[in-house]
Amino acid sequence: MKKTAVSFTLNNEQVDVLVEPRELLIHTLREKLSLTGSHIGCETSHCGACTVDMDGISVKSCTILAVQANGSELMTVEGLASDDGLHAVQEGFMQEHGLQCGFCTPGMLMRSYRFLQENPNPTEEEIRVGLSGNLCRCTGYQNIVKSVQYAAEKLQAKEEG
Amino acid sequence: MSTSAESIEREEKLQGVGCSRKRKEDPRFIQGKGNYVDDIKMPGMLCAEIVRSPYAHARIISIDKTEALALPGVHAVLTADDLKPLDLHWMPTLAGDVQAVLADEKVVFQMQEVAVVIANDRYIAADAVQLVKVEYEPLPALVDPHKSMDSDAPVIREDLIGKMDGAHSKRLHDNHIFTWDVGDKESTDQAFEDAEVTVKENMFYHRVHPCPLETCGCLASFDKIEGKLTAYVTSQAPHVVRTVVSMLSGIPESKVRIISPDIGGGFGNKVPIYPGYVTAMVASIVLGRPVKWVESRIENLTTTGFARDWHMEGELAADNEGRIKALRVNVLADHGAFDACADPSKFPAGMFHICTGSYDIPNAYARVDGVYTNKAPGGVAYRCSFRVTEAVYVVERMVDVLAQKLGMDKAEIRLKNFVKPEQFPYPTALGANLDSGDYHTALNKVLDAVDYKELRKEQEEKRANGELMGIGIVTFTEIVGAGPSKSCDILGVGMFDSAEIRVHPTGSALARMGTITQGQAHQTTYAQIIATELGIPSEEIQIEEGDTDTAPYGLGTYGSRTTPVGAAATAVAARKIKAKAAKIAAHLLEVSDDDLEWDVDRFKVKGVPGQEKTMKDIAWAAYNNLPEGMEPGLEAVDYYDPPEYTYPFGAYLCVVDIDKYTGVTKVRRFYALDDCGTRINPMVIEGQIHGGLTEGYAVAMGQELSFDPEGNIEGNSLMDYFLPTAVETPHWETDYTVTPSPHHPLGAKGVAESPHVGSIPTFTAAVVDAFAHLDVTHMNMPHSAYRVWQKCHELGLDKAK
Numbered sequence: 001m002k003k004t005a006v007s008f009t010l011n012n013e014q015v016d017v018l019v020e021p022r023e024l025l026i027h028t029l030r031e032k033l034s035l036t037g038s039h040i041g042c043e044t045s046h047c048g049a050c051t052v053d054m055d056g057i058s059v060k061s062c063t064i065l066a067v068q069a070n071g072s073e074l075m076t077v078e079g080l081a082s083d084d085g086l087h088a089v090q091e092g093f094m095q096e097h098g099l100q101c102g103f104c105t106p107g108m109l110m111r112s113y114r115f116l117q118e119n120p121n122p123t124e125e126e127i128r129v130g131l132s133g134n135l136c137r138c139t140g141y142q143n144i145v146k147s148v149q150y151a152a153e154k155l156q157a158k159e160e161g
Numbered sequence: 162m163s164t165s166a167e168s169i170e171r172e173e174k175l176q177g178v179g180c181s182r183k184r185k186e187d188p189r190f191i192q193g194k195g196n197y198v199d200d201i202k203m204p205g206m207l208c209a210e211i212v213r214s215p216y217a218h219a220r221i222i223s224i225d226k227t228e229a230l231a232l233p234g235v236h237a238v239l240t241a242d243d244l245k246p247l248d249l250h251w252m253p254t255l256a257g258d259v260q261a262v263l264a265d266e267k268v269v270f271q272m273q274e275v276a277v278v279i280a281n282d283r284y285i286a287a288d289a290v291q292l293v294k295v296e297y298e299p300l301p302a303l304v305d306p307h308k309s310m311d312s313d314a315p316v317i318r319e320d321l322i323g324k325m326d327g328a329h330s331k332r333l334h335d336n337h338i339f340t341w342d343v344g345d346k347e348s349t350d351q352a353f354e355d356a357e358v359t360v361k362e363n364m365f366y367h368r369v370h371p372c373p374l375e376t377c378g379c380l381a382s383f384d385k386i387e388g389k390l391t392a393y394v395t396s397q398a399p400h401v402v403r404t405v406v407s408m409l410s411g412i413p414e415s416k417v418r419i420i421s422p423d424i425g426g427g428f429g430n431k432v433p434i435y436p437g438y439v440t441a442m443v444a445s446i447v448l449g450r451p452v453k454w455v456e457s458r459i460e461n462l463t464t465t466g467f468a469r470d471w472h473m474e475g476e477l478a479a480d481n482e483g484r485i486k487a488l489r490v491n492v493l494a495d496h497g498a499f500d501a502c503a504d505p506s507k508f509p510a511g512m513f514h515i516c517t518g519s520y521d522i523p524n525a526y527a528r529v530d531g532v533y534t535n536k537a538p539g540g541v542a543y544r545c546s547f548r549v550t551e552a553v554y555v556v557e558r559m560v561d562v563l564a565q566k567l568g569m570d571k572a573e574i575r576l577k578n579f580v581k582p583e584q585f586p587y588p589t590a591l592g593a594n595l596d597s598g599d600y601h602t603a604l605n606k607v608l609d610a611v612d613y614k615e616l617r618k619e620q621e622e623k624r625a626n627g628e629l630m631g632i633g634i635v636t637f638t639e640i641v642g643a644g645p646s647k648s649c650d651i652l653g654v655g656m657f658d659s660a661e662i663r664v665h666p667t668g669s670a671l672a673r674m675g676t677i678t679q680g681q682a683h684q685t686t687y688a689q690i691i692a693t694e695l696g697i698p699s700e701e702i703q704i705e706e707g708d709t710d711t712a713p714y715g716l717g718t719y720g721s722r723t724t725p726v727g728a729a730a731t732a733v734a735a736r737k738i739k740a741k742a743a744k745i746a747a748h749l750l751e752v753s754d755d756d757l758e759w760d761v762d763r764f765k766v767k768g769v770p771g772q773e774k775t776m777k778d779i780a781w782a783a784y785n786n787l788p789e790g791m792e793p794g795l796e797a798v799d800y801y802d803p804p805e806y807t808y809p810f811g812a813y814l815c816v817v818d819i820d821k822y823t824g825v826t827k828v829r830r831f832y833a834l835d836d837c838g839t840r841i842n843p844m845v846i847e848g849q850i851h852g853g854l855t856e857g858y859a860v861a862m863g864q865e866l867s868f869d870p871e872g873n874i875e876g877n878s879l880m881d882y883f884l885p886t887a888v889e890t891p892h893w894e895t896d897y898t899v900t901p902s903p904h905h906p907l908g909a910k911g912v913a914e915s916p917h918v919g920s921i922p923t924f925t926a927a928v929v930d931a932f933a934h935l936d937v938t939h940m941n942m943p944h945s946a947y948r949v950w951q952k953c954h955e956l957g958l959d960k961a962k
Contacts, residue, residue: 020284031282036200037193039425041374042458046879049374077193090191094183097848101680102190103374103425109191128887135879137374137426138680140851141887 006070010035011079019066025059026050028066029076037077037106041135048134051107052076058114060133077106080113088154089113089147098147100138108134112148116155122148171761176700177693178907181844184685185704186678195423198378198393203451206380207236209441210286211460212276212293214268217304217535217872218315219297221267221275229278229292234285236448238293239440240276241265243447249409251320252439255432255651256509257328258338258500259320260538262436267300269317269498270537271874272463277440279452302535302872306472306495309336309532317498317533328500329509338500338531341510344591349526352487356478360562365941366551368470368495368536369864370462371543372884373679375425377465378455379438381445389416390446394438396421397431397677398717401651403709405434406442421707427679428856429542432503432719433466462877466503466539467866470495471529471551475559478524483567483574487524488517488590490555494531494540501538502531503719504547505649505656511547512806514591515640518556519600519810520578525590535872543860544853544917546641546720553637557922561929562938570617571930572608575636576601586903593640595808596902596910597838603812603898604636607834610896611814624934629819629958633927635812637919641911642725642807651716655802658726659713660734662691663796666784668777669701672734675715676727677707681913682845683723687731689841690907694735695742696762696776713798721809721911724841725902730801732906737797741783745795746774748788807902807910809837811919815927821958824950826862826928833920834896837912838905846912847895853916855890859883860917861924863943883943932956 003018010033017032029035029052040062041047050062053075080087089112092098099105108131115122115130122130127148128141136144176182189195226238241263244250251259264275276293280286301315308314316322316335325332329339353359381392390412396402399419407414424431441454456465471494478487494510496502504511510529517525541547564574579600580587587595607613616632623630646655659675672691676683684704692699706712715727739759746764747754750772757764764779766772774782783795816830833850840846863883867875876882901908921942928944929937935956940948953959 022284027283030200031202034202035193036197037195039197039375040199041376041425042879044458044879046884047374047458077191081192086191093191094187097184097844099184099187099190100682100848100852101374101424101426102186102195103197103680105190106193128890132886132888135374135884135886137372137428137856137884138852139848140853140855140893141890142851142893143848145887 004067006066008069008071009073011075021065021067023066025061025064025066025069029061035076035078039103039106041103046135048111049104049107051110051134053110053114058111077109080109087113088151089116091154092147092151096143096146096150098139098144104134104136108136108144112151116148116152120156121152168761175692175696175698175762177689178841180842182685182689182699182842184682185688186682186684197375197423197425198380198395199455201380201393201422203380203382206451206453207279207281207448208283208286209444209452209454210278210283210290211274211437212278212290212295213272214264214275215271216268216297216299217271217302218300219268220300221264222296222298224276225294228294229289232285232289232292234281235278235289237279237444238276239263239444244443247443249439249443252409252434254499254501256500256502256504257506260499260501262439270535271872272460274436277444279444279448303336304534304536304868304870304872306493306532306534309534310334317535336533338496338533339509340528340530342526342528343514344526345524346526349487349489349524352524353476353478353489356486357480358566359476359478360559360566361474361476362559362562362939363474364555364558364939366469366471366473366554367942368866369468369543369860370866370882371428371430371468372462372882373426373428373430376456376458376461377431377435377437379441380451380453381442382451383445383449385449388412389418390442391418392442393420393422395424395431397427397679397719399677399707400675400709400714401654401717402434404654405652419709421677424679428544429468429719430466431679433501435465459878462866462882463874464537466501466542467537468539468543468545469551470540473551473555475555477559477563479563483563483569483577485520485522485578488522488556490516490527492529494529495534495536496531496540497536497538498533499538500531502540504541505643506652507648508547511541512640513548513552515549515593515638516552516556517589517591518553519580519636519638521580521584522590527591536868544856544914546639546914546918547643549639550918550921553918554922557635557637558925558939561926565933565938571634572604572613575604575634594805595638596805596904597900598638598808598810599898599900600636600810603810603834603836606896606898607812607814607832611830611832616816629821629931631817631819631927631929631931633815633923633925633930635919635923635926638808638810639915639918640806640808641721641914642803643720643722644806645804646802654716656716657800657802658715658722658730659798659800660727660731661713661798662734662738664738664780666781668697668780670697671703673705673712674727674731675713676718676723678718681723681849682842686841686845687728690728690731691735694732695739721914724909725807725905725911726801726803728909729803729906730799733801734797734799737799738795741795742776742779744788744791745779745782749774749778749782749786804904807838807905809835809910809912809915811835811915813919813923815923817927817931819931819949821953824946824948824953826944826949828858828891831891832894832896833916834898835912835915836898836900837915838899838901838910839908840897840899841909849913850895850916851893853914854893854920855885856917857920857924858891859885861921861942861944863945865943
């Protein structure tokens with residue numbers, strides 16, 4: 001099948017890649033670009049294990065064609081930590097035991113990263129609703145809520161400090 | 162043992178047993194650096210996709226591969242005919258039956274594997290699957306297990322016609338798999354005849370699926386030059402897979418390397434060997450290139466190991482005061498088209514004999530009949546501990562039914578019948594030997610914590626107002642840690658497990674076990690055990706599992722057996738090292754080892770301050786300064802054959818409010834007390850509990866795999882299959898008591914499946930209790946809004962006042 005040249009910014013780096021028009025973004029990220037943090041947990045767009053950040057919104061990359069990402073700004077879990085160390089959401093999940101098998105974690109983290117920009121000081125209810133596009137089979141969500149609360153507090157402190 | 166502030170500080174630094182140590186696994190997972198099967202790439206790797214049956218039951222007339230093979234990028238299309246010369250078109254199952262790898266003459270469940278396509282990538286493979294033309298002749302499908310043994314029932318397994326000696330018993334019908342029974346039928350029948358009160362209830366523990374977020378997959382690579390097969394597999398028992406693959410392929414076990422890398426959840430789904438693994442391995446052997454197979458969610462839900470599907474008839478006999486005299490259970494077990502139920506080979510109904518529960522029941526008898534239907538194989542999965550889910554469900558439901566008949570309080574009847582602390586070890590009427598327990602303390606703690614009396618009072622008031630409020634109580638006893646090799650084996654291999662610990666010259670350590678984590682934090686908790694035993698900080702102890710070339714042989718992780726068996730092996734291996742370390746310390750300090758005492762991380766000469774050697778000193782000496790005749794190095798192995806199972810227990814209480822007009826059930830409160838003996842890492846235990854309770858909520862309140870009369874599976878994707886999000890999932894309250902296992906080296910019991918096992922009947926108990934004043938004794942799961950509304954409607958509760 002004929003391939004199309006696609007360019008985007010991925011974790012702050014310019015990327016050029018040749019893809020078939022039918023290629024899902026998740027496969028481009030995982031298979032062509034070897035960013036295997038994002039995962040696939042379903043084929044009906046429910047689980048959110050493939051969640052990445054695209055132009056400032058959380059998207060399920062199993063439900064986007066790579067060609068649609070042309071010209072966009074993408075961020076995956078691999079781009080969360082910076083030279084300063086782990087991002088607050090990563091630290092939160094580790095401190096509050098917000099992961100077990102780790103399979104939903106990259107999607108959860110990318111969603112939490114964006115969610116806390118949408119709502120920096122969320123209630124428990126708002127966190128639960130805000131992360132409802134992401135399924136987890138291990139944690140029962142309770143510690144994920146605590147992880148996001150931890151990150152929210154940490155980010156707030158940083159803002160104020 | 163000194164308890165000086167200084168030694169307490171050293172102990173804290175170890176991050177050993179009992180502390181909520183943060184997980185060593187997390188850094189890689191939170192940075193997307195885990196290594197799951199589908200992350201792995203190999204040079205020349207191809208992808209496999211499976212052609213599946215649209216019918217539940219049909220003859221295969223022909224398979225035409227021509228068009229698929231003509232598609233550029235397609236390397237092979239394999240069918241049963243290609244596997245026959247290798248005798249691999251069928252494979253053995255853990256239940257002693259066989260399962261078709263690729264369907265030969267007919268298909269026996271919908272979406273069964275018919276052919277496998279190997280192509281350059283998964284996109285081309287998916288295209289090619291569409292081009293494989295299979296002609297079928299449909300046959301009548303059998304989906305109702307109650308009709309399996311009818312005289313005119315369609316025969317599902319033509320390969321077994323006339324073979325009436327099954328793997329577990331005589332077969333009574335072509336669709337009969339086994340009869341298994343336990344207990345004293347005569348004394349039980351007599352107790353029922355003599356009883357003042359008897360109750361009977363039918364209940365269906367419906368078919369559900371463990372649905373791990375990562376599906377099953379495999380990357381097989383056969384090296385033609387070395388004659389070695391390496392396969393990365395989503396397997397909860399990689400060593401067992403290696404043995405089976407070796408036996409089936411004829412490749413020596415030393416040239417089969419199975420690696421379970423990071424696994425995105427197992428939940429029992431990843432115990433069996435699936436046709437996808439076998440076909441990927443065969444394709445790699447045939448093509449001489451790595452072949453990857455990763456299934457979709459729909460394939461996972463439809464064709465891999467389901468859970469439950471037991472039709473149970475429970476009976477209790479008691480006196481008028483509510484003292485239980487006898488339990489009788491009769492089960493019809495729907496196993497699908499092949500018996501691939503993952504059990505120790507002598508236990509076709511798993512550990513169902515634990516169904517006398519937490520109660521001192523003098524007489525009991527249970528019988529289970531397994532039957533074939535046109536459905537996918539499975540049965541044991543999804544935190545069931547080998548059918549303990551079903552066992553706990555039936556006994557807890559029956560105790561409620563009895564309480565209701567006698568007009569007794571549901572907590573009171575339990576307190577009255579509990580095995581008492583002084584009765585342990587307690588031999589049950591069905592042959593379990595409960596190791597330890599204090600059920601009264603546990604239940605009373607829960608009742609106090611939730612103010613049970615006040616809840617019942619509120620319920621009275623609500624009932625008077627026509628509102629539906631239910632209180633569910635379950636007090637369960639688990640059986641985990643399979644198991645003693647005299648009775649427990651997997652395909653002939655005793656169910657021991659193992660640990661190998663190696664202390665390096667500079668005092669850090671590498672340890673490997675025969676189990677395999679799928680998220681339960683073994684890399685953290687095993688290190689904690691070794692840390693406490695040897696005085697090496699857990700940070701400096703590297704734990705590995707899952708690579709059969711390097712880890713000692715073990716039976717894997719399922720049935721909550723890691724702590725009971727693997728952790729026991731770890732402690733024993735560490736103690737072997739410590740015993741050698743004591744001799745080295747004595748040599749270095751020039752005293753007898755009787756003169757030494759252990760203080761956290763060092764041996765001290767009794768009564769001589771300052772005379773001491775740390776484990777670090779000893780490790781170095783083990784490589785250069787040893788007592789005469791002692792072997793250099795500091796390492797040990799232990800293969801632990803457990804003397805008994807461990808029997809953790811719990812007391813769970815749930816309060817629900819039901820909207821009688823919509824049937825929507827809201828969980829107001831769920832309080833879970835678990836006692837798993839010594840707690841290695843409370844943080845990790847709590848995480849296991851949260852996950853298990855959430856699964857229980859899903860199973861009881863919405864999950865279901867059902868079939869229409871033609872055998873079409875229904876609800877087999879996330880469009881319908883209920884996985885709760887953070888919004889639906891209730892807030893969990895957890896608690897504990899500590900009743901150690903007397904036979905376990907650490908006093909620790911397994912726990913991970915307890916929350917699933919215990920919570921499900923708790924939800925049913927709460928929902929049914931909401932209707933108990935209307936003489937409802939049982940309602941089948943799932944308690945979805947529609948089904949609960951049906952009950953409201955049947956009772957006329959949804960009519961406006």
